[in-house]
Structure formats: structure tokens, C-alpha cells
Amino acid sequence: MKKLLKNDAFQTLIASLLCIVVGLFLGFIVLLFINPSGAASSIVEVIKNFMHFSSGKLRLKNLGNTLVKTAPLLMCSLSVLFAYKVGLFNIGAAGQYVVGSAVSLYCALALHLNWLLCILLAFVAGAIYAAIVGVLKALCNVNEVISGIMLNWIALYGANTILSNVKEPTSPYTLHITGESPSSLIPSLGLDKLFNNNSYVTIAIPLAIIIAIVILVLLNKTKLGYELKATGNNKNAAKYAGMAEKRNIILTLMISGALAALGGAFLYLSDYEQWSCSQSSVPGMGFNGIAAAFLGGLNPIGSILSSYFIQHITNGGAYVDLTKYSSQISDLISSIIIYLCGFVFFLKYAISSRLEKSEEKRARKAIADHEKGGEE
Amino acid sequence: MDQQYAIEMLNITKRFPGIIANDNITLQLKKGEIHALLGENGAGKSTLMSVLFGLYQPEEGVIKKDGVEVHIKDPNDANRLGIGMVHQHFKLVECFTVLDNIILGVEPNKAGFLQKGEARAKVMALSEKYGLHVDPDALIEDITVGMQQRTEILKMLYRDNEILIFDEPTAVLTPQEIDELMVIMKNLAAEGKSILFISHKLAEIMAVADRCTVLRRGKYIGTVETKSTTAEALSAMMVGRNVNFHVEKKPSKPGDVILDVKNMTVASKGHKKNAVNDVSFKVRRGEIVCIAGIDGNGQTELVYGLTGLEPLSGGTIELCGKDITKAPIRRRSTGGMSHIPEDRHKHGLVLDYTLEDNMVLQRYFEPEFTKMGFLRRKNIRAYAERLIEQYDVRSGQGPVTMARAMSGGNQQKAIIAREIDKNPDLLVAVQPTRGLDVGAIEYIHKQLVAQRDAGKAVLLVSLELDEVMDVPDRILVMYEGEIVGQLDPKKTTQEELGLYMAGAKRDEVIS
Ligand SMILES: Nc1ncnc2c1ncn2[C@@H]1O[C@H](COP(=O)(O)OP(=O)(O)OP(=O)(O)O)[C@@H](O)[C@H]1O
Ligand SMILES: [Mg+2]
Numbered sequence: 029m030k031k032l033l034k035n036d037a038f039q040t041l042i043a044s045l046l047c048i049v050v051g052l053f054l055g056f057i058v059l060l061f062i063n064p065s066g067a068a069s070s071i072v073e074v075i076k077n078f079m080h081f082s083s084g085k086l087r088l089k090n091l092g093n094t095l096v097k098t099a100p101l102l103m104c105s106l107s108v109l110f111a112y113k114v115g116l117f118n119i120g121a122a123g124q125y126v127v128g129s130a131v132s133l134y135c136a137l138a139l140h141l142n143w144l145l146c147i148l149l150a151f152v153a154g155a156i157y158a159a160i161v162g163v164l165k166a167l168c169n170v171n172e173v174i175s176g177i178m179l180n181w182i183a184l185y186g187a188n189t190i191l192s193n194v195k196e197p198t199s200p201y202t203l204h205i206t207g208e209s210p211s212s213l214i215p216s217l218g219l220d221k222l223f224n225n226n227s228y229v230t231i232a233i234p235l236a237i238i239i240a241i242v243i244l245v246l247l248n249k250t251k252l253g254y255e256l257k258a259t260g261n262n263k264n265a266a267k268y269a270g271m272a273e274k275r276n277i278i279l280t281l282m283i284s285g286a287l288a289a290l291g292g293a294f295l296y297l298s299d300y301e302q303w304s305c306s307q308s309s310v311p312g313m314g315f316n317g318i319a320a321a322f323l324g325g326l327n328p329i330g331s332i333l334s335s336y337f338i339q340h341i342t343n344g345g346a347y348v349d350l351t352k353y354s355s356q357i358s359d360l361i362s363s364i365i366i367y368l369c370g371f372v373f374f375l376k377y378a379i380s381s382r383l384e385k386s387e388e389k390r391a392r393k394a395i396a397d398h399e400k401g402g403e404e
Numbered sequence: 405m406d407q408q409y410a411i412e413m414l415n416i417t418k419r420f421p422g423i424i425a426n427d428n429i430t431l432q433l434k435k436g437e438i439h440a441l442l443g444e445n446g447a448g449k450s451t452l453m454s455v456l457f458g459l460y461q462p463e464e465g466v467i468k469k470d471g472v473e474v475h476i477k478d479p480n481d482a483n484r485l486g487i488g489m490v491h492q493h494f495k496l497v498e499c500f501t502v503l504d505n506i507i508l509g510v511e512p513n514k515a516g517f518l519q520k521g522e523a524r525a526k527v528m529a530l531s532e533k534y535g536l537h538v539d540p541d542a543l544i545e546d547i548t549v550g551m552q553q554r555t556e557i558l559k560m561l562y563r564d565n566e567i568l569i570f571d572e573p574t575a576v577l578t579p580q581e582i583d584e585l586m587v588i589m590k591n592l593a594a595e596g597k598s599i600l601f602i603s604h605k606l607a608e609i610m611a612v613a614d615r616c617t618v619l620r621r622g623k624y625i626g627t628v629e630t631k632s633t634t635a636e637a638l639s640a641m642m643v644g645r646n647v648n649f650h651v652e653k654k655p656s657k658p659g660d661v662i663l664d665v666k667n668m669t670v671a672s673k674g675h676k677k678n679a680v681n682d683v684s685f686k687v688r689r690g691e692i693v694c695i696a697g698i699d700g701n702g703q704t705e706l707v708y709g710l711t712g713l714e715p716l717s718g719g720t721i722e723l724c725g726k727d728i729t730k731a732p733i734r735r736r737s738t739g740g741m742s743h744i745p746e747d748r749h750k751h752g753l754v755l756d757y758t759l760e761d762n763m764v765l766q767r768y769f770e771p772e773f774t775k776m777g778f779l780r781r782k783n784i785r786a787y788a789e790r791l792i793e794q795y796d797v798r799s800g801q802g803p804v805t806m807a808r809a810m811s812g813g814n815q816q817k818a819i820i821a822r823e824i825d826k827n828p829d830l831l832v833a834v835q836p837t838r839g840l841d842v843g844a845i846e847y848i849h850k851q852l853v854a855q856r857d858a859g860k861a862v863l864l865v866s867l868e869l870d871e872v873m874d875v876p877d878r879i880l881v882m883y884e885g886e887i888v889g890q891l892d893p894k895k896t897t898q899e900e901l902g903l904y905m906a907g908a909k910r911d912e913v914i915s
Contacts, residue, residue, distance in 0.1 A: 249781075251774045254761070261756045268713065268743070268751040269765045270734030 040325035043375040047323065048337065051365030058364060059353070066352035074361055077344035085224045092223030094336070094343045096300050099236040100125070102335040103291030104317025106243050109326050111172075111284040113247055115260030118281060120161050120176025121288040122314025123183035124154045128289025129296050129311075130187035133303055136205050136212030136296075137194035143214050147293045154289020155282040157183065162281035166274040172281070180310045188305045200306035205299045214297045232294035237332060239287070244328040256280055288314060316342075319366040322373065341365055409471070410435045410598040411456065411487075411567055416465035418451055420809065422800035425451040426462070427622040433567070438589055438599045440609040440630070442642050443619035444841040445813025446798040449602050450492055452619070453569050456600075457489045458482040488565030490556040492572045492602075492812045492839070493749055496544045502551070503527060503540035506559045523562075530561050534588045546673050548700040549576045549747065557588075568592065569600045572812070574608055575839045578698045579869045579902075586612045604813075604841045606635035618642050643843045653853045656877040659689035662724055662740075662830050662861035663710075669718035670705040672885075678717070679705035681885040687830065692852060692862040694876035694893075698905050702885035703865050704746060707834055710863075711743045712736050713751075724829055737766055740829035744820055744836045746865075752819045753807045760788035760803035763822050795821035796847075812839045817848075824851055831855055834865040849875055869898055883907045 052071060059067035073080060078090035104121050111118035118124075128150040135146040160179060164170035195202050205212050214230040223229045247253040259266040259276045266273045291313065295301060320338050324330030342362040350357075411433040418426040425448040433439050441449050454460045456467065458476040466473050469485055476482050482489070496505050503520065506527050512519040524540060531538055536554040544552060553576050560568055570589075574582045589599055589612055603609055609616055610630055618625040618641045625641055639647045664686050672679035680702045687693045695703055708714035710721060712733040720729045728736050737743075745751035753762050764773050764784050773780050773787070788803040797817045799805035807815060816839050824831065833852065837845045852875060855862055866872050872879060873893050881889040881904040888910035891901060903909040 249779060250777050251769060251779055252777065254768055254779060258754045258757065258765070262750075262754045264750050265752065265754050265765070267733065268711075268745060270732065270737050272732075272734075 037325070037327075039376050039379055040327075040330070040372065043372045043379060044323050044325060044330070044334065046375055047368050047372050048365065050371075051368035054368065055361040055364045058360065059357070062357070063352045066349045070348040070353065070357075071361075073347040073349070074341050074344040077340050077347070080344075080347045088222075088224040089226045090343070092220075092226035092229040093300070094339050095223075095233050096226075096228045096230075096298055097295065097343070098336045098339040099232045100291035100295040100313055101316055101320055101339055102236045102240060102331060103294060104288050104314050105320035105324065105331045105335050106240055106317075106328060107284045107288035107291070107314075108317045109321040109324070109328065109331060110243055110247070110287060111280055112321065112326060113260055114256045114276070114280040115263070116165070116172050116277065116280060116284075118158070118161070118176060118284045118288075119173050119315075119318070120158060120179050120281075121284065121317050122310045122312075123176065123180035124158050124285040124288035125292045125314045125317075126180070126183040126187050126311060127157045127285075128154045128292030129303060130183075130190055130292070131289070132293035133202055133205075133296050134190055134194065136209050137203050140209040141212060143212050143297055146212050146297055147214070147290065150289045150293035151286045154292075155286040157289070158281040158285020159278055161285075162278035165281070166277040180314075184307070184310050187303070188307070191303050192305045195303075195305050200304045201302035202305065204302065205297065212297060213299060214294070228298045228300040230294075230298050232298060236291075236294060239290070240328040240332050243287075247328075288317070291317075316366055325372065338362070338366055408434060410469065411600075412468040412471075413452070413456060414466050414468065416452065416455055416462045416467075418448075418455055418460055418462045420451075420800050422802075422805075424622045426455070427624075428464075429619065429622075429624045431617050431624075431627075433598050433600060434614075435598055436593055436596050437614040438593050438601055438612050440613035440616040441600060441602045441619070442604075442606075442609060442616055442638060444621070444643055445817065445839075445844055446621075446811040447619040447642075447841075448622045449619060450571055450811060453489060453571055453600065453602065456482070457487060457569060483563060483565070486564070486566040487569065488560035488563055488567070489569040490553070490560060490571060490573055492575075494552050494556050496552055496555060498545040499543060501541050501543055502538050502547070502555050505544060505555055506540075506562050508559075510563060527558060527562060530558055534561070534591070535584050536588070548704070550578065550581060550699040553577060557585075566596070567598050567600070569602075571602045572604070572839055573601075574603055574605060576699075576867075578867050580698065582608065604839065604845075606638050606842065609638065610635055620644065639842050642841070645843075647842045647846055649842070649846075651849045651853065651874045654857070656691045656856060658691040658877075659859060661686045661688050661722075663687040663863065664722040665710070665719070666721075667719035668706070668709055668716060668721065670702075670709040670714055671717045672705070677885070679885055680709060682719070683882075683885070683887050684719075685880055685887060687861040687863050689829075689859050689861055690856055691878060692856050692864055692876040693878045693880060694864040694866055694872050695880050695882055696866065696872045696901065696905060697882035699867055701882045703834075703882055705885075706882070707743070707746065707832060707865060711741065711832060737826075742766075742823040742826045742828035742831045744823045744831070744833040746834040748812075748815055748819055753815060755806070755808040757807055758803065759792070759797070759799060759805045759807055759810065759818060760784050762807050762818060763788040763791055763803075766822060766826055791818075791821040791825055794825075796844075797821060813841060813844060816840055817844060820848055820851070824855065828860065830861045830863065832863045832865075835867065836864070837868070837871065869901070872901065873898060881905055883910070 056067055056071045059070050078087050078094060081087050081090060104125055107121040108118055131153040132146045132150040135141045135149050161172050161175045164175045165172045191202050214232050216227065216230045219229045219231060220227050255271050256276055259271060259273050263273050316338060320331055320335045324334035345359065345362045348357050409432045413431045416426050416429045429452060443449050451460060455462050458478045458481050467476060474485060503524060507523045512522045527540060536558055538551055538554050538558065553573060573585060577585060593599055601613060613630050615627055615629055616638060617627045620642060666684050668680055668683045669678050670680040683706065697703055705714065709716050716729060720727060723739055723741060726739065728739060749755065764787065767773060773784055785803055792802060795817050798814050799810045820836055837848050840848060852862055864876055876893055879891040879893055880887050883905065889904040
């Protein structure tokens with residue numbers, strides 16, 4: 029047991045679970061504060077999510093919906109995680125996600141391209157967009173957080189402008205791909221049948237999981253991963269070893285940006301959501317990706333689980349009793365929990381130092397006992 | 405009864421994964437004495453001192469100060485008890501100035517406002533008093549290792565610590581600086597401060613220490629009065645055999661020119677003057693050429709220029725007949741150059757990588773270790789195991805030990821193993837034996853000579869006078885960025901060398 033407790037991965041898991049519990053508890057407190065009568069049942073709804081429905085068919089369909097949004101979140105968290113392993117904090121994932129969304133939507137609705145082409149173009153666009161951050165960082169030593177945040181806003185307004193060309197005449201929302209260009213929809217290949225004919229469930233979901241595994245392998249088993257992590261850990265040593273550290277920084281951000289952009293394409297090319305051309309804040313998907321990356325212990329497999337969890341409670345928030353709380357409450361609860369997820373590493377540190385202390389105490393006690401024994 | 409001991413560490417045991425770093429060790433430090441701690445690389449010296457400084461908690465054992473048991477949970481506790489430490493690898497904030505580093509954590513303030521004037525005066529007074537020359541306004545990242553060391557010592561003195569731990573302070577100092585430090589330590593001891601002093605240099609221990617405690621592989625071997633022992637006896641006690649201090653080598657047979665440097669100039673970061681100014685020299689097959697000089701006279705920049713870490717502002721470099729003046733680092737490395745860097749933590753290692761991953765840092769891309777973009781883990785493991793065996797690199801968990809968890813000397817041995825095993829045409833070795841125990845130094849020197857005898861060229865950069873006199877076939881002395889003398893180690897004396905190094909004597913050098 030002690031050995032297990034000292035295991036790094038296990039500590040991360042414990043810390044993540046603790047964060048979740050504390051997050052849910054804090055959410056509960058807030059609900060209690062606003063309206064005590066519905067707090068308990070609302071939190072239960074958040075946790076239950078699709079289990080809210082009693083019919084198995086509806087449950088399946090709604091599980092499908094949660095999964096549809098898990099895929100883009102997973103991509104964003106992989107984006108953040110990948111850059112982080114190389115010592116970069118890619119907060120620009122949010123903007124790269126927007127770029128991927130906009131490019132894929134435009135390719136679908138205006139150019140009526142095939143879905144694979146739409147995805148590929150989004151991928152390339154995200155890489156190029158993130159390369160700006162990379163070049164600024166590598167060549168001019170501009171902090172990637174600063175330039176990332178600026179580019180997030182540019183991406184948002186750029187997307188709104190471009191997508192205004194393909195929006196519904198009477199609303200700020202983009203057209204439905206289903207009606208406009210069915211060949212641009214990511215195919216389901218029968219996956220929809222598994223979720224009670226939920227047509228939004230596409231191969232994007234297994235694709236995202238495969239990409240997570242690819243990233244895991246890339247980081248741990250390949251020459252490129254070796255180089256990138258060396259650069260992230262000690263860029264002087266990387267330079268000394270003849271690695272092209274500048275190229276590596278740019279390449280890392282490009283891969284990271286491409287991953288986030290894929291997330292945008294995965295969501296919008298399923299036609300689950302329409303882009304609102306009047307939105308004035310950067311979509312939270314990229315930022316949630318940061319939380320998911322940390323909650324998953326900065327491990328791609330952990331990211332799969334944490335992304336699902338975060339999406340699970342976000343969707344669950346929709347079932348909070350709206351007669352007792354205002355409609356923003358679901359976002360509030362899920363954001364509290366997501367916020368708490370950022371504390372995983374802090375908690376992990378607390379756990380391990382706690383362990384050391386208690387061991388030390390035991391050792392001291394043993395010595396004291398021993399000495400006492402000696403005196404007698 | 406008046407307490408005789410300032411610090412007692414009784415039956416200390418400290419374990420790390422796979423190794424008992426300190427196994428039931430007892431060390432008693434008398435008031436006002438200089439107590440040396442001696443032992444091979446990885447014997448557990450730094451660990452024992454870190455326990456005293458509160459960085460590690462021992463599993464067993466007690467620490468007493470002035471006869472009273474104390475619990476030192478962290479360095480703040482140590483500081484309150486008047487214990488200060490200069491670490492083997494400095495703990496300075498790179499982007500802060502010298503002064504800011506010295507006062508860090510104990511900044512004098514009035515109502516929350518920094519009173520730097522006061523601090524500066526105290527620092528300057530201390531620096532004056534002990535001859536620890538520093539530029540208080542220079543950034544740490546811009547100054548030499550020697551000055552960083554002085555900053556660390558000042559940091560301790562500034563805090564009025566009375567128990568001073570020096571973890572290999574002399575490894576990075578020049579001979580003159582070492583002499584000065586010895587005087588300083590004696591003065592401090594005379595003022596009643598108690599000093600714990602780690603060094604691998606027996607002569608220093610014999611010169612300043614009153615007593616010496618010897619550790620071997622985590623175990624306590626004994627404590628002796630330096631007055632009643634000899635350097636030979638100490639080294640035998642430490643490694644368990646007799647060590648040959650003299651380098652045995654046949655006369656060299658220089659062959660083709662491997663390295664040809666012409667008019668090399670490297671700009672200086674801090675000053676307007678060039679760090680390396682119009683330097684020309686050649687290194688041939690089958691010879692060891694040593695660049696000697698006092699630290700900070702352009703040796704670091706010369707090596708940076710040579711290895712590609714810094715661009716040249718003038719001149720050319722040829723390696724094996726090919727112009728590499730503008731070549732990227734990788735091309736120099738694959739073209740036959742190996743580099744044992746001066747700063748093992750800054751350049752030499754990725755500390756959060758395992759030992760085996762560090763062993764292939766210069767070769768990971770070769771077909772032996774990479775196939776179609778994938779690392780060949782089995783080969784990497786086998787290769788690392790061979791080097792570990794051959795160079796006796798000791799660590800807790802072998803190839804999977806994190807580099808960070810290795811002792812300083814063993815980190816150095818890992819780098820040397822990696823660079824020599826690359827079988828280069830030119831080996832650039834900067835202070836290769838810094839921080840190694842006498843047994844390891846003997847081994848490394850043999851390896852350098854073996855490289856030479858195998859027809860390779862070796863460029864050694866050293867501050868160590870014994871090494872400068874003993875190992876090379878030819879000495880080039882650097883002073884203020886220029887080569888001011890070429891000496892034959894067999895014909896010159898340490899005194900003459902000293903004159904060149906101090907700039908008191910210079911020749912026109914044509915090589
Ligand atoms: N933080 C750590 N984690 C795990 N093992 C460690 C750690 N620090 C030291 N060790 C191990 O403990 C042993 C003793 O290390 P220590 O640094 O005390 O040696 P040392 O006597 O100072 O050697 P050197 O002369 O090379 O500096 C080494 O084998 C090292 O691998
Ligand atoms: Mg040490």
C-alpha cells in the first residue's frame with residue numbers, strides 16, 4: 029500500500045479524484061448559498077448527466093451528445109499537454125481551436141469540400157496560426173502566453189467576419205451543413221446506430237482517441253519526442269547536443285495548434301453546433317483543454333478520461349432545476365469544478381510531502397522509543 | 405561542562421531508492437575547527453551535508469547543536485541555527501544581480517521598502533575584508549563560475565552564519581583563489597566559526613583542515629587528525645587502494661593538424677572588449693594541448709566559439725581540413741568533435757532525463773538508437789549499461805536513475821563517458837576532472853592519454869595547475885582573451901606558468 033501511495037501515477041490519480049470531489053462540494057456550497065432547497069438534487073443531476081432519463085434509449089442518445097463534445101475537448105487538452113511537455117504554455121489553443129472551427133465551416137459551407145479535405149485544411153490552418161506564436165517565441169523571445177492571448181482575439185473576430193458569409197439570413201448562426209453540403213459531414217460509419225441513431229456521433233470520437241494514443245507514443249517512444257522533451261527540460265543542453273531548439277519550439281507549437289484546430293473541425297463538421305457570428309468571447313473549449321490536461325495528469329490517456337469527465341459534468345449542468353436557479357447556473361457549477369482541476373499538481377505535491385512527513389515522524393518515534401528502551 | 409562540539413550528527417542514516425547514501429554515519433564538528441569530509445564520488449558527502457542543512461530528512465539518527473538535540477526541517481531552520489551552506493551546484497537566481505542574490509530572503513527593509521544601500525555597504529565590506537571580489541551589479545548569468553562561487557560564499561557570510569558548510573568550493577576556483585580561500589577559512593575558524601569542508605583535493609585538506617572524516621560507499625570509515633597522517637594514507641583510506649598521482653605517458657608523436665583556428669574573435673557579453681581576441685592555434689593528432697589561464701580570461705568563450713554555442717565575430721575554424729566556422733553544432737559533433745562542457749548542469753545533462761537517455765544525448769539519432777523515427781530502447785539500455793560499467797558511474801538505480809538524483813562526480817563521469825566513447829577526432833575537454841575523486845581523476849587522465857595515443861587530438865581547458873603541468877604535451881596560456889605564451893610542460897615550472905597567467909610575461913606565439 030505504501031509503495032502504491034508513493035507511485036507517481038497513483039498520486040496523480042488520487043489528486044485528480046480529490047480535485048473532483050472538492051470541486052463538486054464547492055459547487056454544492058454555491059448552490060446552497062443561492063437556493064438551499066434545490067442544491068442537493070441539482071448536484072445529483074450534474075453527476076447523473078444522461079442518467080437523468082429513465083429510458084435506456086434516451087440515455088444512450090444523450091451519452092452520445094456528451095461524447096460528441098468530448099472529442100474536441102480531448103483535442104484541445106492534447107494540444108495544451110503536448111506543448112507543456114516541451115516547456116511551452118499554449119494558451120493560444122483557444123484561438124487555434126477557433127481557427128480550426130472557422131476554416132472547416134467555411135470549407136464546408138462556402139466551398140462544399142469533402143469532409144476529409146475540410147479536416148485537413150483546418151489542421152494546416154491551425155498549424156500555421158500557431159506557427160506565428162512559435163516564430164515570435166523562437167526568434168524574438170516573445171512570451172507564448174502573451175502572443176497566444178492576443179491571437180485568440182484576432183482568431184475570434186476573424187472567424188466571425190469570415191463566417192458571416194455563410195450564416196443564416198435571419199440569425200447570427202451559420203448554416204446547417206446537413207442541408208448545405210452533406211458530403212462535408214464527418215461520416216458515422218454506423219457509430220450513430222450504437223447511440224440510438226444519434227447522427228452527431230461520428231468517427232471523430234474514435235479518431236480523437238487514436239490521436240491521443242499517437243501523441244503518447246510520439247512523446248515517449250520516438251526520436252522527435254526525445255528531442256522535444258529535452259528542449260523543454262533544458263534548452264541549453266538541447267542546443268549543446270545539436271538539436272535545433274528554435275525549430276523544435278516552432279514545430280511543437282505547430283503540432284499543438286494543429287491538434288486544437290482538429291478539435292474545432294471535429295465538433296463543427298458533425299453539425300452538432302452552429303457558429304454564432306455575433307459571439308464576443310473566445311469559446312471556452314481551448315481553456316477547458318488546459319483544465320483537462322492538468323486533471324489528466326499531463327498524460328494523453330489521462331486526458332481521455334478527464335476530458336470525458338469535464339464534458340460529463342458540463343452536459344449534466346443542463347439538467348439543473350431551472351425553476352430554482354438562473355440558466356447560467358450550469359456553467360457556473362461546471363466552471364467551479366473545472367477551476368478546481370487546475371489544482372491537481374498542487375494537491376499531488378501536498379500528498380507526497382505529507383507522506384514524507386508522516387514517515388519522518390514515525391522514524392523519530394521509533395528512535396525515541398528505542399532510546400527510552402535503552403535507558404531502562 | 406563546556407560543550408566541545410558545535411554540531412554533532414549521530415548515527416545518521418539516509419536512504420534513496422536503490423541505495424543507502426548515508427549508513428549510520430557519525431560526525432562531530434568541534435567549535436572553531438575546520439573539519440574536512442572526504443570520500444569517493446557518490447560516497448554520500450553532499451547527502452550528509454544536505455541533511456545538516458535541512459534539505460533531506462534522515463530516516464535515523466539525531467543532530468545536536470551545542471549538545472542540544474535539534475530538528476532541522478528545512479533550510480530556514482538551518483539558517484536560524486546559524487548553519488549556512490555553499491552547494492556543490494550553486495543555487496543562484498540567474499536573472500538577478502550578485503547583490504540581489506546575496507540579500508535574497510533577508511532583504512533589509514524599512515516599512516517594506518528595500519534598503520539596498522545598507523546591504524550594498526555590508527556586502528562590499530565583507531567582500532573587501534575577505535578578498536572575495538565580485539561585481540555587485542552584474543547578472544549571475546553573465547559572470548564566471550568563479551565569481552558565482554564567491555557570491556555564494558558572500559551569501560553565507562552576509563547571514564552571519566557560524567557553522568559554514570562548503571561543498572566542494574575549490575572545484576571551480578583558480579589556484580590563486582584557492583590559496584585565498586584557504587586563508588579566508590582559517591581566518592573564519594580563528595574568529596570562532598566552525599567549518600565543514602568537502603574536497604577531493606588532498607593537498608587542500610592537509611593544508612587547512614584540523615581533522616578529516618572519511619566516508620566510503622555510504623559508510624563511515626574513520627576520523628583522523630591531519631597532523632598525524634599523510635595525503636597517501638588519506639587516499640588509501642578513501643578508495644581502499646593506493647592511487648598514482650602522476651600521469652604516466654610516453655612522449656607524444658604529433659601528426660596531421662586536426663584543429664586549425666585562425667584569428668578567432670568572439671565578442672564579449674558584458675564588456676566592449678572582445679572576450680577572445682584574434683586567437684590562432686593548431687591541435688594535431690596524437691597530442692594533448694592545454695589552454696591554461698586564470699578563470700575568466702576568455703577560455704569559456706573560446707570553447708563556445710569552437711563548439712558552436714556562440715557565433716564568432718571574426719576568424720575561421722577548420723576541423724579535419726573542413727571549414728566549420730559557420731557550421732551548426734550538430735555538424736561539428738558528427739564531423740568528429742566531442743565536447744565535455746564546463747557547466748554540467750547548464751549544458752551537459754538533461755537533469756530530468758534518465759541516465760541512459762543522457763548517455764545517448766549526442767548519438768540518439770544514429771541508426772543504432774533510432775529506427776524509422778522510433779527510439780531503440782533495448783540498444784540504448786545496452787549501450788548505457790556498457791558505459792556505466794566501463795566508467796564506473798555509480799547511482800541508485802543504474803540506467804534508469806534520474807540524472808538529477810546522481811552525485812556531482814558521477815554526473816561528470818557520465819558526461820565524460822559519453823563524450824569519449826563517441827570516439828572523436830578532436831576531444832574538447834573543459835575542466836574534465838572537476839569534482840572527481842582521486843581515483844576517478846587517475847582514470848580519466850589515463851583515458852585522455854589513451855585518446856592521444858590512439859591518434860586523436862585533445863584540447864584540454866583547465867584551471868588546475870597540477871593537471872596543466874601533468875597531462876598535456878603543450879600548454880597555451882590565455883590572458884585577457886589572447887594567447888600570451890606557449891610552454892612545454894616538461895621544461896617549465898609552475899612559477900613561470902603563473903607569471904604568464906597573471907599577464908606579467910608574454911611572448912609572440914606562432915604555432
Ligand atoms: N535526491 C536524490 N535522489 C536519489 N538518490 C540520490 C539523491 N541524491 C543523492 N543520491 C544518491 O546518493 C548517493 C550519494 O550521493 P552524494 O551526492 O551524497 O555523493 P557525494 O559524496 O557528494 O559525491 P560527489 O563527490 O560525486 O559529489 C549517490 O549514489 C546518489 O546517486
Ligand atoms: Mg557531492
